Amino acid sequence: MFDLDLWREIFQSINKNRTRGLLSGFTVAFAILLFTILFGIANGLENTFDALFIKTADNIINIEKASTSKPYKGLQSGREILYDNTDYEYIKNEFKDKIEYISGKLGSFRDVKSNYEKGNYNLTGVSPDYQFIEKVEIKEGRFINLNDYKNNKKIIVIGRLVEEDLFFKTSAIGQYLDLEGIQFKVVGVFTDNGGDQQERLMYIPTTTLQNLYIGDDKLRNISLTYNRNMSIDDALAFGTELTKALKKRKIVAPSDQRAIRVNNMAQRTKGIDMMTSGLGLLIIIIGLGTLIAGIVGISNIMIFIVKERTKEIGIRKALGASPKSIVSIILLESIIITAISGYVGLLIGVGVLKWIGPSLEAYFITNPEVHSNIIITATFILIAAGALAGFFPAKRASKIKPIIALRNG
Structure with missing residues (x-):
């Protein structure tokens, strides 16, 4: 009381x-x-x-081009190590149990025109898995799919700010963009936590970019995410295993630390x-x-x-x-x-x-x-x-x- x-x-x-x-x-x-x-x-x-870890997945591994620092088996030092579609398929199949998502990547700035406006934007070729590696959020429409990738489809997915720049207040879905004389159908608009720069990107299938603009099957880099069931130590061991396999594939001296550049997020995470x-x-x-x-x-x-x-x-x-x-x-x-x-x-x-x-x-x-x-x-x-x-x-x-x-x- x-x-x-x-x-x-x-x-x-x-x-x-x-x-x-x-x-x-x-x-x-x-x-x-x-x-x-x-x-x-x-x-x-x-x-x-x-x-x-907002911009990309926190279990990402990037394989980037580099140069040898030691001669090996008759090959000189300073040799540039590049990657292509065959390397992408090799990694994807050889380590399929340890990989969650994988995508080749290449790109450059291209002139773009819509029916309303024109501009210059970064055009990047990727595979369907890249949506999950980059943490792309689809605002409208869809991302690149396997059919687009296998059949070199002329489709494009654009960032939110590209849509605002080129289409004003009109939806870009179903409309076409002229990329230096080639027409691409807009199938998706995305947002990205990475900020404005990421939302001024445009994605098309890697195979389409290679065939129409590059003329070969070279890749700028290969990005993948390791299986999330792996511990940090397992992920680090996987990165080492991947490096050894690529050194053997690219005929690089086992002791050459510069030729194969494998940036493993697990190292930073640990x-x-x-x-x-x-x-x-x-x-x-x-x-x-x-x-x-x-x-x-x-x-x-x-x-x-x-x-x-x-x-x-x-x-x-x-x-x-x-x-x-x-x-x-x-x-x-x-x-x-x-x-x-x-x-x-x-x-x-x-x-x-x-x-x-x-x-x-x-x-x-x-x-x-x-x-x-x-x-x-x-x-x-x-x-x-x-x-x-x-x-x-x-x-x-x-x-x-x-x-x-x-x-x-």
Whole structure:
């Protein structure tokens, strides 16, 4: 049952002893403030690492053209290593159990005309799998399919900004684009999280680009994603296996580190995982240290408060107050101060993160924020610590005879 007199007495006690209340509240607020900022910064770093994988899949391997640095089997150093459709098919079939998606890629800037406008855009030849490697989101229509690829279809998929530039407010789906005298039917419009530059691209089947504009089956690079069931170590081993196979296929010295350029995202992922794990552990240690310091601080203050109020407790007992009511008053006062101070510390911490957030991007900390459940849990821990710290000395003090309490006070 709600006891109005009890609560009035508690707030009167807090108001009467402002210095004591402020000291207790500052300890809690400062601990929660530091806790909030530390976890906010940690989350900001994680957001930065996550942003690295927005543009493309996080399990991608890129195979790019390079040059030999050592002579081998009568072949000179400096020989350019290029890839073509046969290499693409070899990798696709040889490692099919370890590959999720794969696509050859090549392209260049081309003049483009619609019935409304003209411009110059990057025309890129890809296979159907490239949609999932690049994380292309289809806004309207569809992406390149296997029939387009196998039959050298003159179809095109354009970025959102290309549609806006060349077709204004008209839908591009079903309309035609003139690419240097050759008509292509627009079958899809896409968006891309990579930004405006990615949304000014145009995709056609690799085979179509090779036949109509290049005149051979060469590829600029080959991109693939490894099977997601692989561990990071398995993915790294796959990258090494792929490199060895390509060295053998392209007649490259086994010790030549420059000829076969296989950029495996698993290497970066492993480094980032190690960094984030270490950072997370450090933040947890610092956060726990801050929390423990807050617990020790509020505990010491509560012990001091109970000792300071020994005379008051004696007077209350002399006036007929029960031990239970004396303990209740002290505990509720502690809980109220801790809860309010913790909330204030949380508000200040969140405010500080929002204020300094934009400036932290220069230090690779993106959108620092903190989950409220973590801070609420920390606040409850401090409240419980303060309550326990006050309970035992208050319990002992409530058992002291009034005459002894008055004399000691």
